[in-house]
Amino acid sequence: MSQYFDNQAKLQVLEADGIRIVFGERQVLGNIYLRVQTGQIVGLLGRNGSGKSVLLQTIFGARAVADASVRVDGRRVVPAFREPGLMNYLPQEPLLPPSLSLARSARMLGVDLEKATARFPELRSQFGLRIGELSGGSARLVQALLLLHQPTAFSLFDEPFSGVMPVHVETLAEEMQRLKSRKGLLITDHRYAEVLPICDVVYLLHQGRLLRLDGDVREQLRDYGYLAN
Ligand SMILES: Nc1ncnc2c1ncn2[C@@H]1O[C@H](COP(=O)(O)OP(=O)(O)OP(=O)(O)O)[C@@H](O)[C@H]1O
Numbered sequence: 034m035s036q037y038f039d040n041q042a043k044l045q046v047l048e049a050d051g052i053r054i055v056f057g058e059r060q061v062l063g064n065i066y067l068r069v070q071t072g073q074i075v076g077l078l079g080r081n082g083s084g085k086s087v088l089l090q091t092i093f094g095a096r097a098v099a100d101a102s103v104r105v106d107g108r109r110v111v112p113a114f115r116e117p118g119l120m121n122y123l124p125q126e127p128l129l130p131p132s133l134s135l136a137r138s139a140r141m142l143g144v145d146l147e148k149a150t151a152r153f154p155e156l157r158s159q160f161g162l163r164i165g166e167l168s169g170g171s172a173r174l175v176q177a178l179l180l181l182h183q184p185t186a187f188s189l190f191d192e193p194f195s196g197v198m199p200v201h202v203e204t205l206a207e208e209m210q211r212l213k214s215r216k217g218l219l220i221t222d223h224r225y226a227e228v229l230p231i232c233d234v235v236y237l238l239h240q241g242r243l244l245r246l247d248g249d250v251r252e253q254l255r256d257y258g259y260l261a262n
Contacts, residue, residue, distance in 0.1 A: 035118020037105070037186035038216075045071045045106055045186050047120070047217060049092045052101045054084065061087055063241040069217040069234075071186055074209060076228045077221040078259055079238030085221040086125055088238065089189045092219070093122040105186070120187040121180045125195075128176050131165025135175060138164060142183045149182040150175070152204050170196040177205060187217045194224045206231050225254070 037045065050066040061084040069075045079085050090096040092103055094112020103113050110116050121142075129138050139146035150156040156175065164172055177193040194202045202224060209218055210231050222228050229235065235246045239257050246253050254260040 035116075035184070035186075037116065038118040038184040043071075045217070047092075047187050047219075048102075048104045048107075049088075050102050052088065052091050052098055054087055054091070054098060060241050062091075062238075062243075065243045067092070067219075067236060067243055069187060069219050071215075071217040072213055073233040074213050074218045074220060074231050076225075076232035076235045077219060077238065078223075078225060078228070078235065078254065079221075080259055083238040084241070085238055086191050088243075089122065089191050089219070089221065090124075093120065093189055095122070095124075118185055120189060121183050121185045122189040123177055123180050123191055123193055125191045127164070127172065128180075129164045132163055134163050135160050135167075138175075139179055142179050144179050144182045146179075149178045152208060153178070153201065170198055170201070173197055174201055174205060178208070181208060181212055181218075185216060187219065190218065190220045190222070192222050193220065194222045194227060202227050225260070 047069045052062050052065040054062040065088060077085050087096065091098050091101055092113060094114045101111065102109060103111050105119065110119060113120050136146060139149065146160060156171065159167060159171065167175060173195055174197050177190060180188050194205065197205060206227050220228060229250060235250050237244045237246055237254065237257055237259065251260060255262055
C-alpha cells in the first residue's frame with residue numbers, strides 16, 4: 034500500500050493548474066484549473082479536439098508542460114505517475130500489451146481479477162486469454178475494471194466506455210459509483226447520457242478554457258454546442 038491509498042478515510046485533493054498548451058498557432062489549453070477529490074467522480078466533456086486527452090496526459094505526467102502544476106493536498110507531484118499509488122491512467126489507446134494474459138495483467142497491477150470482474154460473469158470464461166484475444170469491447174472493459182480496482186487514490190479514464198456494449202456500460206458506470214468511496218475518478222467520455230448521472234462535478238473544455246458547470250448541465254452543454262438542440 035502507498036501513502037496515498039493506505040488511508041482511504043482521509044480526503045485527498047488533486048489539483049491541476051497553470052496548464053497551457055499551444056500547438057502551432059492554436060492554443061488548445063489556456064491556463065486550466067481542475068480539482069478532483071477522493072470520493073468524487075468528475076466528468077470532463079468537450080467537443081472533438083477540445084483538448085481532453087491532452088489534459089489527462091498532462092495531469093498524469095505523460096506530457097511534460099512547462100509551468101504545469103499538479104498537486105495533491107497542496108504538495109507538487111510532477112510527474113504524477115512516479116508517485117506510487119497516487120494515480121493510474123487509461124489512455125484512449127489500449128494500455129496493456131496484446132500478448133499479456135488477463136491473469137498476468139491483473140497480477141502486474143496488483144488486482145484480484147475475480148473481484149474486479151465479479152459483476153461481469155461472462156468474462157470468467159476468458160480469464161485464460163491474452164488481451165489481444167479479447168474482442169475490442171471486452172478488452173476495453175477489462176482494462177477499465179483493472180484500473181478501477183487498482184489501489185490508487187485517483188484514476189484518470191479517457192473514454193472507458195468506448196466500444197463497450199450498453200448493458201456493460203451501465204454496470205461499469207455502477208461499479209465506478211460504488212468504487213468512488215475508495216478513490217477519485219476523472220472521466221472523459223462522449224457517452225454523456227451515462228456519464229452525467231454518475232458525476233459529482235462536470236467540467237466542459239470549451240475553446241481552451243475549462244468551465245465548471247453548475248445548475249442545468251444539459252442546457253449549458255447545448256448552449257456551448259456540445260449537445261444538439
Ligand atoms: N502532438 C500534437 N501535435 C499537434 N497537435 C496536437 C498534438 N496532440 C494533439 N494535438 C491537437 O490538440 C487538440 C486536442 O487533442 P485531444 O486529443 O486532446 O482532443 P480531445 O478533446 O481528446 O478529442 P476527442 O474527443 O476527439 O478524443 C487537437 O486539435 C489535436 O489535433
